[in-house]
Amino acid sequence: xxxxFARTIDALGDIYRFAEDVFASGDVQDSVRMPVHLALExxxxxxxxxxxxxxxxxxxxxxxxxxxxxxxxxxxxxDPFDVTVPRNVDTDLPLEERVPGGLGLHLVQRMVDNLxxxxxxxxxxxxxxxxxx
Amino acid sequence: xxxxxFGENGEILCCGRLDAAQTAKAEEFLAAVVGAxxxxxARLEYISSAGLGILLKTQxxxxxxxxxxxxxNVNNHIxxxxxxxxxHAIFEIEAQ
Numbered sequence: 001x002x003x004x005f006a007r008t009i010d011a012l013g014d015i016y017r018f019a020e021d022v023f024a025s026g027d028v029q030d031s032v033r034m035p036v037h038l039a040l041e042x043x044x045x046x047x048x049x050x051x052x053x054x055x056x057x058x059x060x061x062x063x064x065x066x067x068x069x070x071x072x073x074x075x076x077x078x079d080p081f082d083v084t085v086p087r088n089v090d091t092d093l094p095l096e097e098r099v100p101g102g103l104g105l106h107l108v109q110r111m112v113d114n115l116x117x118x119x120x121x122x123x124x125x126x127x128x129x130x131x132x133x
Numbered sequence: 134x135x136x137x138x139f140g141e142n143g144e145i146l147c148c149g150r151l152d153a154a155q156t157a158k159a160e161e162f163l164a165a166v167v168g169a170x171x172x173x174x175a176r177l178e179y180i181s182s183a184g185l186g187i188l189l190k191t192q193x194x195x196x197x198x199x200x201x202x203x204x205x206n207v208n209n210h211i212x213x214x215x216x217x218x219x220x221h222a223i224f225e226i227e228a229q
Contacts, residue, residue: 012154034179034210041181045153091219095196100186103218107182110217 004057007048015040019062026064031132035111036069042104043083043126047075054078068131080119083108083126137162140173144205148176151184159184163191168200175206175229180214192223201225 001022005011016037023033040060047058056076063070089106109115112128119125135155136148145166151159172188188202195201203225207215212228215221 009154012152016150031209035213037179038181038210038214041152041183045183091217092222093219095189095193095223098189098193098223100189101182103185104182107214107217111213 001063002059002061004059005044006057007052007054009045009048012041012044015044015060018060022062022064023069026069027067028064028069029067029132032067032069032130036071036130039108039112039128039130040071040073042108043073046081046083046104047073047078047124050081051075051078068129070129071127073126075124077122078124079122080124082117082119084115084117135159144171144173146173146176150179151177151187152179152181153183156183156187159187160190163187166191166195166202168195168198170195170200170202172202172204173206174204174208174211177211178208180211182218185214185218185220188220188224203227 001018003018005015019036019040044058054077059074061072083105087102087106087109089102108128112130114127114129116127117124118127134149135151135158137159138146140146149155192202201224205227206229207226208229212226215224215226220226
């Protein structure tokens with residue numbers, strides 16, 4: 001199922017509801033739902049924050065079958081940004097050396113099963129899947 | 134939807150989803166916390182990196198006075214997020 005969403009953080013609630021509508025038809029368990037929600041949020045927030053003045057909506061395509069979820073997110077008229085490049089986050093740093101931020105893509109890379117990036121004609125498309133187990 | 138409030142025993146009750154659209158509410162509440170505190174996540178379904186940032190900022194502020202946050206009743210999703218972020222080493226965490 002495809003749907004376009006406005007380029008604002010306030011769209012997150014609508015995005016979760018859209019995903020849940022798709023999940024309802026695909027026997028999707030909590031162990032899949034929450035990582036997909038997280039990946040949708042982190043990637044969407046990145047798109048919004050990198051191009052706050054871009055007038056184009058962001059296109060989401062979500063499908064679910066036999067507990068497996070597949071997502072494609074497309075951003076229009078943007079420069080390339082490959083979200084599959086390892087973020088090299090040091091999660092062993094002690095509290096005093098930690099600074100807030102920088103964990104979003106690291107979490108996405110750890111919590112989804114397949115993360116792919118395509119860039120063509122100034123369109124960025126991010127694809128990922130998640131299944132239980 | 135996200136709510137944060139003090140419980141009857143002084144613990145901090147978090148409910149709903151702590152995502153990028155809800156961080157202002159959490160940040161305002163936690164900025165007023167002084168000394169050691171316990172966050173009860175029994176009714177918190179979800180957290181993202183935006184929520185982690187607020188928790189880290191609070192923990193660093195409290196650590197300057199030798200205090201810190203304890204987080205209890207953490208569900209499987211949030212436990213995974215903490216583990217992948219290394220937060221299990223900088224917070225005292227109890228699972229559900």
